[in-house]
Amino acid sequence: MTEIIVVTSGKGGVGKTTTSASLAVGLAKRGRKVAVIDFDVGLRNLDLIMGCERRVVYDFVNVIQNECTIKQALIKDKRYENLFVLAASQTRDKDALTREGVERVLDELREADFDYVVCDSPAGIEKGAFLAMYFADRAIVVVNPEVSSVRDSDRILGLLASKTRHAEVGTRRVEQHLLLTRYNPERVARGDMMSIADVEEILGLEILGVVPESESVLAGSNAGTPVILDNESPAGQAYDDAVGRLLGDSLPMRFTEAQKKGFLSRLFGA
Amino acid sequence: MGIFDFLKPRAPNTASVAKERLRIIVAQERAQRGAPDYLPTLRREILEVLKKYVNVDPDAIQVKVSHEGGHELLELSVALPEKPAS
Ligand SMILES: Nc1ncnc2c1ncn2[C@@H]1O[C@H](COP(=O)(O)OP(=O)(O)OP(=O)(O)O)[C@@H](O)[C@H]1O
Ligand SMILES: [Mg+2]
Numbered sequence: 540m541t542e543i544i545v546v547t548s549g550k551g552g553v554g555k556t557t558t559s560a561s562l563a564v565g566l567a568k569r570g571r572k573v574a575v576i577d578f579d580v581g582l583r584n585l586d587l588i589m590g591c592e593r594r595v596v597y598d599f600v601n602v603i604q605n606e607c608t609i610k611q612a613l614i615k616d617k618r619y620e621n622l623f624v625l626a627a628s629q630t631r632d633k634d635a636l637t638r639e640g641v642e643r644v645l646d647e648l649r650e651a652d653f654d655y656v657v658c659d660s661p662a663g664i665e666k667g668a669f670l671a672m673y674f675a676d677r678a679i680v681v682v683n684p685e686v687s688s689v690r691d692s693d694r695i696l697g698l699l700a701s702k703t704r705h706a707e708v709g710t711r712r713v714e715q716h717l718l719l720t721r722y723n724p725e726r727v728a729r730g731d732m733m734s735i736a737d738v739e740e741i742l743g744l745e746i747l748g749v750v751p752e753s754e755s756v757l758a759g760s761n762a763g764t765p766v767i768l769d770n771e772s773p774a775g776q777a778y779d780d781a782v783g784r785l786l787g788d789s790l791p792m793r794f795t796e797a798q799k800k801g802f803l804s805r806l807f808g809a
Numbered sequence: 810m811g812i813f814d815f816l817k818p819r820a821p822n823t824a825s826v827a828k829e830r831l832r833i834i835v836a837q838e839r840a841q842r843g844a845p846d847y848l849p850t851l852r853r854e855i856l857e858v859l860k861k862y863v864n865v866d867p868d869a870i871q872v873k874v875s876h877e878g879g880h881e882l883l884e885l886s887v888a889l890p891e892k893p894a895s
Contacts, residue, residue, distance in 0.1 A: 686827050693835045697842045730822035737828045741835055 541649040543656045545675040547699075549691030551662030553683045554720040557756055558778070559659035560588040561767035562679065565782030567622035568767075571654040574613060576644075577627035578671040579661040580636055586626045589616065590763025600628035603640030609647045618768070633666060641670050664698065674704055677714040679747070683721045684733040692717070693742055716747040718781060723752045728797035735795060748781025750774050751794045837871075844874040855885070864890055 546559045556577075563575035576599060577585035586592040597612035602625070609625075616622035625644075628635060648656050660671035672678060678699050682692040699713045700706055706713065719738055726732035739746055755772030759765060767782070769775040773794040780790045841848060852872045859865050865887065873884040 686831055689831050690834060690838070693838065697839070701843065727824070730824050733824045733827055737824065741828065741831045 541645075541653050541656060542676050543645060543658065543674050544677045544679060545658045545660055545672045546679045546681060547660040547668060547672055547695055548662065548681040548688070549664060549668075549695045550683075550688045553681050553688050554750070554756075555662075555681050556584050556588050556659050557760070557766065558679060558681050558718060558720065558750075559585060559657050560765040561775070561778040562782060562785075563589075563622060563624075563655075563657045564616075564619070564765045564767050565779055566655050566657075566786075567616070567619040569782070569786065570621070572621045572652060573655045573657065574623045574625060574648055574653050575657040575659065576625040577659050578636070578667050579627045579659065580633060580667055581627070581629060581631050582661065583627040583629055585659050586614075586624060587763060588760050588765060589624050591616065591624050591626075592763070595626045598626045598628040599644070600630055600635040602644055603636065609644060609651070636667060636670050638670060638673065642674060645674050664694070669698075669702065672699060672703055672713075675699070675713050676705070677716070679716050679718050681718050681720055682738060682742075684719060684723075684727070684738055689733070689738060689741055696742065696744070715744060716785070717742060717744050718748050718750065719746050720750040721752045722749050722795065724795055724797040735792075747784055748777060749792055749795050750777045750781070840871075840873045840875075844872075848872055848874070855887075859887065 544562070546555050546562065548555050556579075559575055563573050567573045575585065575589070577583060578599070579585075580600065583595075583598070586595055591614045594614050597607040599612070601607045602609050602612045612625055613623040614626065616624065645656060658671040658675065661667040672695075678695075680692050680695055680699075682688050696715060699715055703713050705711050717738070719735060722735070723732055727734045735746055735749055751773050753766070753772055753774035755769050756766050756774050759769055759772075759775075766772055766775045767778040777794055780793060783790050852870055855872075856865065856867060856870055859870070869888040869890075871884075871886045873886075875882045875884060
């Protein structure tokens, strides 16, 4: 059985591609056969984050338009032989993705016995975002503790419940998870950032994982190494926990409390 | 948290402001979800008519579509100001 997971958010720049890359690697690390697809037509990015940008020959749109086979377009990861990347096309034609085309590619991945297909959604609620979520069995909604991101997430949760194939057929619902990223426990402690509980309460959904704001994310993208592979990084470890939880492990949240301050810094409020 | 902090002006807790604003707007948007597309226009036009009689704020009108026993129910509530406009 292949499970289709969409990583989506509504709002741009909240960490969908960072999450898609780390999720795909985390699943592959645990031995699953994984394909991760960049749905951001015109703005290819996932290849850079995965570190395979120079090996892109064919892309998603080439497969949809029958210019190559899916096998030719899948880029095998250098670290895990059970992990593959399907790059977005750089075409400016937004209509290059079609529902039938996407469905055919996903069916071919099912036939090739993939355990997971991770769909990295573009921002917004236009065609690309719609097609990325349409066939999903499960959704990871990436949210930042910030007003516009939380509001957009609620919008996306509504679309997942109505504008997906599962919703239309009515057999089952898309499993929904919230992933809170770019979390800063110090700012939460100071009262100038919403907390985990705040976001859970507003959206009425439990949070799957909390990824702290971390410098290692940029370092990882500079190097083309998804941050989950950085065992020292709080963000990397938080992503690894989240993947574990997705597969049923029960793990406590980490990196969600502000660092205790020393006596002097408390005295002087530094 | 320092002992000299009382010297600084007290900043409002912006996180709780954010939460409160979100709670309201999210509830409002959920209530309008799946509602007919003409709803925003309807709301605007009702506001125009009301304005001929009373001085109401745009946020005084709540339009909500709910489902009850197979029927769609359009609920409209208007909070009137304390004193009618003269
Ligand atoms: N936990 C984090 N800590 C610090 N920086 C982060 C974190 N997560 C993401 N970022 C940074 O935020 C930026 C946006 O991330 P990313 O590209 O993953 O977002 P996106 O949602 O895919 O954006 P888009 O909507 O444009 O596709 C990047 O510069 C990334 O390095
Ligand atoms: Mg992206």
